[in-house]
Amino acid sequence: MEEKLKANILYIIGTISAVVGLGYLAWEYVRYLTEPGKLGCLVLLAGLFGSLGKYFEQKVS
Amino acid sequence: MKSNPGRLFLYIAIGCFAGIVAIFVVDGYLGIYDTFHISVGEYPPQTITADYWIREDYAYEVPYPVDTESTQDAYCCISADWDQNINFEYVVENHTFSTYSVFIEASLWQKGEKIIDLLSEEVSVSPFNETSVEWILSSGDIGIGEPTAEYSYVYTVAVDRNEVERKVIVDFYYPREGGFPDRIPAEKMR
Numbered sequence: 001m002e003e004k005l006k007a008n009i010l011y012i013i014g015t016i017s018a019v020v021g022l023g024y025l026a027w028e029y030v031r032y033l034t035e036p037g038k039l040g041c042l043v044l045l046a047g048l049f050g051s052l053g054k055y056f057e058q059k060v061s
Numbered sequence: 062m063k064s065n066p067g068r069l070f071l072y073i074a075i076g077c078f079a080g081i082v083a084i085f086v087v088d089g090y091l092g093i094y095d096t097f098h099i100s101v102g103e104y105p106p107q108t109i110t111a112d113y114w115i116r117e118d119y120a121y122e123v124p125y126p127v128d129t130e131s132t133q134d135a136y137c138c139i140s141a142d143w144d145q146n147i148n149f150e151y152v153v154e155n156h157t158f159s160t161y162s163v164f165i166e167a168s169l170w171q172k173g174e175k176i177i178d179l180l181s182e183e184v185s186v187s188p189f190n191e192t193s194v195e196w197i198l199s200s201g202d203i204g205i206g207e208p209t210a211e212y213s214y215v216y217t218v219a220v221d222r223n224e225v226e227r228k229v230i231v232d233f234y235y236p237r238e239g240g241f242p243d244r245i246p247a248e249k250m251r
Contacts, residue, residue, distance in 0.1 A: 029085055032115060037088035044077040044084070051074035058067035 091156050095222065097229065098150040101141045106150075109136050114227065135217060135228035143200045143235045149179075151220060152193040155186035162186075163222050165194055169203065170217040176203060179218065200233045 030038060100106035113136065141147050155161040167180035180196045198218065213232045220227045 033085070033088050034092075037084050040084045041081050044080045048074050048077035048081070051070040051077065055067055055070035055074065058070070 093161055094154040094156065095225070095227070096152040096154070097136075097227070098152070099139050099229065100148045101139060102145050106148075107139065109227075109229070135230050138215075138230040138232060140213075140232050140234065141200075143233050145199075147198040147231055148195070149198065149218070150193050150195045152191055153184060153186055153222070154191040156189060158188050160185060160187055166221045167196060168219050168221075169198065170219055171215070176216065198231065203233070 030041065033041065094111040096111060097109040098106045099109070114134075139147055149167070151165065151167070153161070153163070153165075162183065162185040164183045165180065166178070168178050169176040179198060180194060182194050184192050184194060186192045200214075203214070203216070213234045215230060215232045218229045218231055220229075
C-alpha cells in the first residue's frame with residue numbers, strides 16, 4: 001500500500017512537471033505566432049481535446 | 062475489414078496535433094525577415110539575424126541614445142579604428158506570396174541628432190526571394206577631422222523599413238594624445 005502511494009505521488013509529480021514544461025515551451029512558441037496562426041492553433045487544440053475526449057468516452061462505455 | 066469507429070476520433074486528434082505542428086513550422090517561415098552582415102577590416106562579418114530583434118533582453122544601454130530614454134533597443138557594438146571602414150549589408154527576405162516593396166533609409170545619429178544620411182533606397186523583393194542593400198561608413202564621412210580628448214566616438218546607425226526600425230551602435234577609436242606607439246623593430250623583439 002505504501003509502495004503504491006509512493007508510486008502515485010511520483011506519477012503526480014511527473015505529470016505536473018510534464019504539463020508545466022510543455023506549457024512553458026508552448027507559451028514560448030506561441031508568443032511569436034501571428035494572429036491567424038494563434039487562431040488556427042486554438043481551433044485545432046479544441047478539436048484535439050474534443051476528439052480525445054470522445055475517444056476515451058467511447059472506450060470506457 | 063471493419064474498423065473500430067472509436068478509433069476515428071483518435072485519428073482526428075492525431076490529425077489536429079499534426080496540424081498544430083504544421084502551423085508552427087509554416088507560421089515561423091512565412092513573413093518578412095531582415096539580416097545584417099557588418100564587417101570591419103579583415104575580421105569576419107558579424108551577422109545579426111531577424112531572431113535577434115524579437116528577444117526581450119537585447120536592449121542595450123548606450124551613453125547617447127537616439128531616444129530620450131536612457132536605454133534603446135539596439136545591437137551593440139561594432140567597433141572600428143579611426144582609419145577603418147564599416148561595411149554594412151542589409152538583407153531583406155520575402156517569405157510571402159506577394160511582392161514586397163519598401164523604402165529603406167539608413168542614417169547616423171549621435172546624442173539624438175542626425176549626423177548624416179547613409180542610404181535612401183526603394184527595394185522590391187519578389188515572393189520567396191531576397192535582396193540586399195549595402196553602404197559603407199567611414200570616420201571620414203562623419204567629419205571627425207581633429208579628434209580632441211575623446212578616445213572613442215559612439216554613434217547609432219538607424220535603419221528604417223516601413224514601421225520597423227533597427228539600431229546598431231558603432232564606435233570609432235582614435236589614438237590617445239601622442240598617437241600610437243612606434244612599431245618595435247623585429248631585431249629588438251628577440
